[in-house]
Amino acid sequence: MSRMVTQIISTMETQVSNGPSGTSLPNGPVISTNGATDDSKTNLIVNYLPQNMTQEEFKSLFGSIGEIESCKLVRDKITGQSLGYGFVNYVDPNDADKAINTLNGLKLQTKTIKVSYARPSSASIRDANLYVSGLPKTMTQKDMEQLFSQYGRIITSRILVDQVTAGISRGVGFIRFDKRNEAEEAIKGLNGQKPLGAAEPITVKFANNPSQKTGQALLTQLYQTAARRYTGPLHHQTQRFSLIPPFGKGPDPNNSTKPILDNLLNASYGVKSSPSLLPRFSPITIDSMTSLAGVNLTGPTGAGWCIFVYNLSPEADESVLWQLFGPFGAVTNVKVIRDFTTNKCKGFGFVTMTNYDEAAMAIASLNGYRLGDRVLQVSFKTSKQHKA
């Protein structure tokens, strides 16, 4: 990769300013009487950035609004992976306001970015984000906020919803408090407790960093994107498995916009590779973010299409699922269900794929596929364990 090595930024939600010039320019930073800069009207936090957006793309997008004093895409200290958020400090408060008005809610790939004023940097607001699971499906975001608000000021909250069933709660969500100690109190008070009228207790814990996809999921998506760019969809394995024609050829009555959106829906902004046998991955910089800005992605934006895989051997592991499903398209997650005590596979697992047609092709091809001495049963996951 020839890309300039971007700095690895700590996981702290802090903005390190390049510092004021020391003189007060007409549109320059506001200097308070004690000499500290007041960034409250110029400094923005940007959330839900696409996983592979680069510092350069980030700066390019927000620089299109006005002069930037400093900006940072926040990355994992160890892996260098984007944590999906960043800070932009404008010179002119009017530009900060303009950025919120024009860029908040912008859809980029599968994300809808959030642009808002950043809170002043402080140690006490770090690690104040909670992950909540086991929520009753009927509980709304407002209900959840009400439950948690007794412990402090809530900055953000969210309940994750199922993409296919049009917004049914997945029973998990997030609550970010203003202060870490408020979050700690909420864990003490609510973890393992049953909300009023709920049948099951909820789990409340500190959240992981955003978008911590497995490295393998990222690699798989990169591979898919790169390979398809030059050879079209991988169908060598499809042909081995079935007589179904390769997908991606000819009109697709179910999704006529797919070719246009293909690059955006997949993991990369763009991957160029030499047309050799082994793909090389060298990200390219797109010239203008405006090409992305005009596109509104439609359809599922959530987890993807969940596939149930039955009749795996007790020894099966995640890698077999990656190998089986990866050739059909973008796989975002695989899971082998294991017995808690023996740690052996219970005979089934799940695979999540981004695109419906690829998931359908994988199912059509892999259902009935013989893996060792077993015949797999593969289908879309049902919502409940009842049979048809």
Added chain:
DNA sequence: TCGGATT
């Protein structure tokens, strides 16, 4: 023979 979930 259909989990656990990480914006």
